[in-house]
Amino acid sequence: MLGSNLLLASLALGLASAGLLQEVPAKASTGLLAKRAGEGPNCNGPNDRGCWRSPSPAEPTGFNIDTDSETVWPSNVAQGQTTTTYTLTVAEKTLAPDGDGKLMQVINGVYPGPVIEANWGDVLVIDVVNNLTNNGTSMHWHGVIQANSTTQDGVNGITECPIEPGATRRYTFIATQHGTSWYHSHYSGQYGDGVAGTIKINGPASMKYDEDLGTFPITDWYTDNSYLAGFKSEQGGPPRAKGALINGKMKSAPGPNGKGAYEDVKIEKGKTYRLRLINTSVDMMYKVSLDNHRFSVIAADFVPIKPWNTTWLFMAIGQRYDVVFTANQTSDRYWFRVEVPPGKLCGNNAMSLGAGQHSIFAIFSYLNAPKPNDEPTSKSQETYTVECADEKGMIPVTEKNVTNIFDFKGDATDKMNLVQGTRDKHGRRINSWTINDKEIDIQWENPTLEYLLNNDLPTIQNRPGSNIYTLKEANQFYYWVIQNTGANPHPIHLHGHDFFILGQQADSTFTAAMTNTLQFTNPLRRDVAMLPPKGYLAIAIYTNNPGVWLMHCHIAWHVSQGLGVQFVERPDEILRDQHVGLEAMNSSCAAWDKWYAGTQFKQPDSGLRLF
Numbered sequence: 001m002l003g004s005n006l007l008l009a010s011l012a013l014g015l016a017s018a019g020l021l022q023e024v025p026a027k028a029s030t031g032l033l034a035k036r037a038g039e040g041p042n043c044n045g046p047n048d049r050g051c052w053r054s055p056s057p058a059e060p061t062g063f064n065i066d067t068d069s070e071t072v073w074p075s076n077v078a079q080g081q082t083t084t085t086y087t088l089t090v091a092e093k094t095l096a097p098d099g100d101g102k103l104m105q106v107i108n109g110v111y112p113g114p115v116i117e118a119n120w121g122d123v124l125v126i127d128v129v130n131n132l133t134n135n136g137t138s139m140h141w142h143g144v145i146q147a148n149s150t151t152q153d154g155v156n157g158i159t160e161c162p163i164e165p166g167a168t169r170r171y172t173f174i175a176t177q178h179g180t181s182w183y184h185s186h187y188s189g190q191y192g193d194g195v196a197g198t199i200k201i202n203g204p205a206s207m208k209y210d211e212d213l214g215t216f217p218i219t220d221w222y223t224d225n226s227y228l229a230g231f232k233s234e235q236g237g238p239p240r241a242k243g244a245l246i247n248g249k250m251k252s253a254p255g256p257n258g259k260g261a262y263e264d265v266k267i268e269k270g271k272t273y274r275l276r277l278i279n280t281s282v283d284m285m286y287k288v289s290l291d292n293h294r295f296s297v298i299a300a301d302f303v304p305i306k307p308w309n310t311t312w313l314f315m316a317i318g319q320r321y322d323v324v325f326t327a328n329q330t331s332d333r334y335w336f337r338v339e340v341p342p343g344k345l346c347g348n349n350a351m352s353l354g355a356g357q358h359s360i361f362a363i364f365s366y367l368n369a370p371k372p373n374d375e376p377t378s379k380s381q382e383t384y385t386v387e388c389a390d391e392k393g394m395i396p397v398t399e400k401n402v403t404n405i406f407d408f409k410g411d412a413t414d415k416m417n418l419v420q421g422t423r424d425k426h427g428r429r430i431n432s433w434t435i436n437d438k439e440i441d442i443q444w445e446n447p448t449l450e451y452l453l454n455n456d457l458p459t460i461q462n463r464p465g466s467n468i469y470t471l472k473e474a475n476q477f478y479y480w481v482i483q484n485t486g487a488n489p490h491p492i493h494l495h496g497h498d499f500f501i502l503g504q505q506a507d508s509t510f511t512a513a514m515t516n517t518l519q520f521t522n523p524l525r526r527d528v529a530m531l532p533p534k535g536y537l538a539i540a541i542y543t544n545n546p547g548v549w550l551m552h553c554h555i556a557w558h559v560s561q562g563l564g565v566q567f568v569e570r571p572d573e574i575l576r577d578q579h580v581g582l583e584a585m586n587s588s589c590a591a592w593d594k595w596y597a598g599t600q601f602k603q604p605d606s607g608l609r610l611f
């Protein structure tokens, strides 16, 4: 087991002052909530969600929605920091979330796994126990930037060896950001089979609300287990999902013949609610809405934004949106709708096949609705633009500008050319994906951090399947254009950072002459963005967090088939400044090697997630 009281103590000591990361050069905060009244200790409440901790002699500026949570967070005991502990036990179990029994791999016997809840700045100590029979595991905390704690990122083959059956690994990290996210296995098919749960970090918000309804994950649901679905995807294209689970529930069809049950959320007329939407799918993007109600979006992934209003909201895999809405309609029951935009390679779902087909549903029910047991009769009030593309126009609360010195060369220093191939590493004819002609193909038992620990980075850098890009310089912007040569849109996810989205354009090949079309002034930051079909995604990464960070497509089949790269950021500093060191790396890898030598179940793919 990694971690100890000693490590935890040194971790707390190391955090005596707030803010560990180099701040992005930024303008002064926008002062969205500069004038607020009635602040007191623990000032967050229905009358003031912008406040988190009032100014005091010990904390002259306090903590609020204008605080740049990428660089500053409440971080010692005097500021209310506590240690929050969870144990997550992964095991096989047959569950029937849609009414049909299916052998799953789940956490603590339930799906979704337990909500990990903490306050902004808390230390999270999470023990992951592997009680599976024939599989390792490895737990990733999606969107958590792991400030100076790349060792805790939970990616087998990159930051750790997998946890073998019977073993426990302790993850220790700080909730430096606030908002909504999820955690999931990065090993084999486990996340599609149920090894996933949600994360709720309490903190300030850019808009008032009365009550927090909590996390609301949406995931595609298959008859096949993940291994089989992934295999079919590789051989012949992605299989059709039978539906989608909303907060772990679904009903196969409206009316008396449907199996399973809808998620049914109770709300009270006149109240304003915060709802934390998360797309936890393996192969599906959605448009979501709540009939007759309007959403104000207040956060994109872990980044607070100025309230952005909509009725339909696009959600890529891995993305989160915190939304606020008011129960201001006739007391009744209303459909919450989830649809896959048809004809755009956004996913293939039997419950959402386009116009005239019924949606994937949950129910929001007013407490005094006249027919509390009937299914809603509400209708969608608006249509949506049919596209598989991110929403546009969201503005981060904390303004950060990207230095505009981007001189696009179009070579491997700033371009990633994505091509769909037809061979895997064994030469079999299948779907595969290359970036600059290479598929990622990590080795579970030889994580990149182990090479660093053993002072042998060149070996892993030169290994073709490692797909490593080295970001040497500290506190600089690195610019990347990901160019999509194919018709499939891809949700691109970065570990260790929120990237800046400089541009996204379908059906377009980026050239140096187009640099002046990019947005450098306070662009949206987040950890998942869509790469449009036959187009490009231009991003900037600010190197303020030494570590080894995976960037990959969050369609599980695609990362399985090679769609990923690793950034090795500031390699000389990675081992120096970690909160939790690598003392246990060699022993935990030795334990994995011993178990793996005796199992017949070997790594069949890129090693990342599927299958």
Ligand SMILES: [Cu+2]
Pocket (backbone or CB within 6 Å): 489, 490, 491, 553, 554, 555, 558, 559, 563
């Ligand atoms: Cu993809």
